[in-house]
Amino acid sequence: MLTVKLYGVIGDPIAHSLSPVMHNREFKELGMEAYYHPFHIKAANLEVAIKGMKAIGVEGFNITIPHKTAIIPFLDRIDPLAQAIGAINTVVRENDQWIGFNTDGEGFMRALQAEWKEELGDERVLIIGAGGAAKAIFYTLLSKGIKHIDICNRTVERALNLIESCPYKGYSSALSFAAAEDKLNGYTLVIQTTSIGMYPNVDQSPLSLSRLNQQAFVSDIIYNPFQTAFLKLAKEQGAQIQNGLGMFVYQGALAFEKWTGEMPNTKRMTEIVMKQL
Ligand code: ATR
Numbered sequence: 001m002l003t004v005k006l007y008g009v010i011g012d013p014i015a016h017s018l019s020p021v022m023h024n025r026e027f028k029e030l031g032m033e034a035y036y037h038p039f040h041i042k043a044a045n046l047e048v049a050i051k052g053m054k055a056i057g058v059e060g061f062n063i064t065i066p067h068k069t070a071i072i073p074f075l076d077r078i079d080p081l082a083q084a085i086g087a088i089n090t091v092v093r094e095n096d097q098w099i100g101f102n103t104d105g106e107g108f109m110r111a112l113q114a115e116w117k118e119e120l121g122d123e124r125v126l127i128i129g130a131g132g133a134a135k136a137i138f139y140t141l142l143s144k145g146i147k148h149i150d151i152c153n154r155t156v157e158r159a160l161n162l163i164e165s166c167p168y169k170g171y172s173s174a175l176s177f178a179a180a181e182d183k184l185n186g187y188t189l190v191i192q193t194t195s196i197g198m199y200p201n202v203d204q205s206p207l208s209l210s211r212l213n214q215q216a217f218v219s220d221i222i223y224n225p226f227q228t229a230f231l232k233l234a235k236e237q238g239a240q241i242q243n244g245l246g247m248f249v250y251q252g253a254l255a256f257e258k259w260t261g262e263m264p265n266t267k268r269m270t271e272i273v274m275k276q277l
Pocket of ligand 1: 155
């Protein structure tokens with residue numbers, strides 16, 4: 001029987017993950033006998049790693065690239081929202097079973113509530129991008145009752161697929177970037193989920209923001225660079241902006257809460273992550 005409870009994150013690569021420092025600091029601050037370890041797991045070893053972690057008594061773990069979808073067959077149960085999203089970022093041990101969750105979308109929503117406003121519902125939302133991150137955010141927002149969410153993507157068909165395959169129904173259109181630029185003034189919340197703005201494309205923005213509504217709240221899930229070219233443009237237009245640090249912190253905080261029953265201090269988590277950037 002382990003006296004120190006063991007948690008971790010599995011991925012490939014994993015060395016640069018900021019999760020260990022964030023979780024270990026909170027375990028320490030909250031006086032918990034627990035440790036969070038980065039496990040470098042290659043795709044070929046995924047199944048044996050998941051079984052092995054159960055055998056050695058790991059309490060729970062996070063999953064990052066490239067295992068978020070591949071892990072599903074090796075878990076005992078999947079939360080319905082995570083099942084719909086088709087990706088798992090958090091696993092909890094319950095009665096010796098591995099239960100899979102996705103806290104990415106809810107992490108995004110909590111950060112939005114913390115940095116913008118608590119009551120969400122009537123927003124007119126534009127999501128830019130139709131990859132895995134967009135899917136987690138789109139499905140979660142719809143599942144929480146935010147009904148007006150359009151998606152624009154370079155490949156419009158991918159945006160359409162995402163809308164059509166979603167079990168939570170709302171009023172959504174799939175748009176080209178050009179169409180989204182035309183309609184931009186009508187959105188009160190704009191969420192950038194593509195990799196445009198990350199190294200080496202740090203000077204690029206997916207959309208021109210000349211028609212941005214000045215009252216809009218604009219979010220980019222990237223936090224390195226800390227302020228993308230897209231967010232700089234939004235700020236120049238007078239919009240309130242948010243980078244992806246809050247989403248990262250809250251997805252971790254929600255995982256921590258599922259494992260320990262205690263919500264950690266997200267302000268302290270944000271500070272420690274910022275120090276590493
Ligand atoms: P993630 O899981 O991080 O969201 P992904 O599934 O690879 O990553 O999705 C990447 C997203 O960024 C997609 O929306 C992709 O657009 P396409 O579906 O058209 O490929 C978008 N993206 C990445 N690079 C892009 C670029 N140079 N221009 C436009 N869109 C880009």
